[in-house]
Amino acid sequence: MKRIALYHLETLLWIARLGTFRAAAERLNTTQPAISARVREIEDQLGISIFRREGRNMVLTARGRRLVQECEPLWAGFEKALLTASGFEGATGVVRIGSGEIAAASCLPGFVNTVERDLPGVTLELELDLTARMFQQLLGGTIDLAFLAGPVASPGIRTAPIGSVGLVWAASSATAAAGGFARPLPVWSIPDHSPLHGVTVESLAANGVAPRSIATCNNVRTLIEIVIGGGGAAVFPEPMVRAELEAGRLVEVLPRPGRTVRFEAAIRSTESDPLVLELFRRAGDLRIDG
Numbered sequence: 469m470k471r472i473a474l475y476h477l478e479t480l481l482w483i484a485r486l487g488t489f490r491a492a493a494e495r496l497n498t499t500q501p502a503i504s505a506r507v508r509e510i511e512d513q514l515g516i517s518i519f520r521r522e523g524r525n526m527v528l529t530a531r532g533r534r535l536v537q538e539c540e541p542l543w544a545g546f547e548k549a550l551l552t553a554s555g556f557e558g559a560t561g562v563v564r565i566g567s568g569e570i571a572a573a574s575c576l577p578g579f580v581n582t583v584e585r586d587l588p589g590v591t592l593e594l595e596l597d598l599t600a601r602m603f604q605q606l607l608g609g610t611i612d613l614a615f616l617a618g619p620v621a622s623p624g625i626r627t628a629p630i631g632s633v634g635l636v637w638a639a640s641s642a643t644a645a646a647g648g649f650a651r652p653l654p655v656w657s658i659p660d661h662s663p664l665h666g667v668t669v670e671s672l673a674a675n676g677v678a679p680r681s682i683a684t685c686n687n688v689r690t691l692i693e694i695v696i697g698g699g700g701a702a703v704f705p706e707p708m709v710r711a712e713l714e715a716g717r718l719v720e721v722l723p724r725p726g727r728t729v730r731f732e733a734a735i736r737s738t739e740s741d742p743l744v745l746e747l748f749r750r751a752g753d754l755r756i757d758g
Contacts, residue, residue: 471513472509472510472513472514474546475506476506476509476510477539477542477543478496478543479492479496479503479506479507479510480506480507480510480518480535480536480539481536481539481540481543482495482496483503483507483519483526484528484532484536485609486608486609486610487525487526487609488524488525488526489503489504489507489526491609491610495562497562507519514535516529516531516532517529517531517532518531518532518535519532540740541740543740544740544741544742547741547742547743548742560589560590561589561590561591561743562590562591562592562593563590563591563592563593563612563613563743563744563747564592564593564595564610564611564612564613565592565593565594565595565611565612565613565614565615566594566595566596566597566602566605566606566611566613566614566615567594567595567596567597567602567614567615568596568597568598568599568602568615568616568617568731569596569687569688569689569708570617570633570688570705570707570708570729570731570756571615571630571731571756572594572596572615573707573708574633574707574756575615575630575754575755575756576594576615578754579750579751579754580592580594582750583747583750590743595611598658598659598661598662598686599616599617599618599620599661599662599663600661600662602614602616603616603620603622603625603734606625606734606735606736607622607624607625607736609736612735612739612741612744612747613733613734613735613744613747613748613751614733614734614735615630615731615732615733615734615751616731616732616733616734617662617663617664617729617730617731618663618729618730618731618732619730619732620732620734623737624736624737624738625734625735625736625737626734626735626736626737626739626748627732627733627734628732628733628734628748628751628752629730629731629732630731630732630733630751630752630754630755630756631730631731631754631755631756632728632729632730632731632756633705633706633707633728633729633731633756634705634706634724634728635664635667635703635704635705635706635724635725635727635728635729636703636704636706636709636713636720636724637671637701637702637703637720637721637722637723637724637725638695638701638702638704638709638712638713638718638719638720638721639653639695639700639701639702639718639719639721640695640696640697640698640717640718640719641716641717641718641719642698643695643698643700643701643719643721644719644721648701648721648722649675649677649701649721649722652680653679653700653701654679654683654699654700654701655668655672655679655681655682655683655700655701655702656682656683656684656685656691656694656695656699656700656701656702657682657683657684657685657691657702657703658684658685658686658688658691659684659686660684663729664703664705664729665682665684667703667725667727667729668682668702668703669682670725670727671703671722671725675722675723677722683700688704688705688708689708691704692704692708692709692712692718695718696712696717696718701721701722703725704718705729731756733748733751733752733754735748
């Protein structure tokens with residue numbers, strides 16, 4: 469029997485998924501030289517070349533591809549058997565989660581608290597970003613689970629709906645008192661690769677408003693403060709400005725858009741890590757505050 473340990477196979481699979489030794493080293497919390505050494509050990513034991521370099525990436529050879537294809541379901545089955553036997557209580561590892569601000573302000577804290585309670589050996593790494601970037605990160609394997617503004621349609625992504633939120637046109641009370649859109653008013657939005665931007669453009673057209681331009685900011689909370697300070701009007705997710713509307717710091721200045729923003733939990737369609745699949749199952753039970 470060849471002297472190949474389980475960590476050799478895990479290393480091989482993560483290099484194949486992420487494309488570089490460096491990315492695999494970061495994922496496995498080790499160093500790039502350690503990853504290189506493991507690959508040499510596998511190749512020495514099997515007497516074959518598994519990778520070849522193309523630019524900065526390591527590409528599988530034909531024999532390497534076959535090895536990965538045959539080992540991946542075996543590795544996933546092994547991990548699942550161990551985790552299922554323990555009810556996932558003994559699960560360990562790092563899971564990288566991407567989230568938009570709306571999910572982060574709504575359902576994500578409860579999700580994180582539940583994971584920390586039920587799976588104390590699992591470390592979560594959270595990153596807030598826009599849907600377009602998270603989508604690419606998910607496909608590229610740099611995050612494992614994402615909470616995306618949808619709908620998301622891609623053969624490379626598997627999703628579970630977690631609800632939707634309504635939207636409101638809001639400006640500061642002073643801006644509304646001065647006439648709101650009855651006079652030229654600056655319009656703010658999230659950048660154009662966000663669903664909120666599309667709703668902003670559609671809603672302005674539906675209400676016969678032709679703004680001089682649409683300024684953008686990639687952070688919703690900063691955008692709220694800009695508008696509260698008198699910087700025009702913007703479309704906001706209602707849950708994120710509910711307190712400001714109730715307190716009178718913001719006032720609705722146009723009819724609410726007919727469209728809502730849907731949210732989905734998402735993983736790669738090829739995801740086989742049983743821990744990520746378990747967190748995705750749990751994420752699918754969430755309901756965002758609509």
